Amino acid sequence: MGITDKVWSAFTSVIKLEDKVNRQSEAMKSQQQKIEDLTGRVIRLEAQLELLTGVALLKRLKND
Template sequence: MAITDKMWEALTTVIKMNDKVERLAEVVKSQQGKIETLTERVIRLETALEIALSRPVMTRIGATQLDERKD
């Protein structure tokens, strides 16, 4: 009976481990989706920042000076 008990215990342990691995795989898949979404958002922010930094900045003083030069 001891061998049967040990085999049964080993089998139940494997089944429990399989369940945990499957649940973990679902969590990892969910986290991967969130990471991909965040990566896309960061790329969009970087693009917006690069566009904003590549444009010349016109301050009020600069704009006033340009207007004065036209006269």
């Protein structure tokens, strides 16, 4: 294996590694977006739960 083959092999390895890094980066961005969406949903659910809990407490106090 000549020096040209070694250099070519090194270049192809770097290109493959860069492709893997780019794919991982895109996957991470996608996962981050999903996490942010789920966080927003949980926040909305918590707010609804607090409101419903407050209403239930007021009704209970009113009836007692």
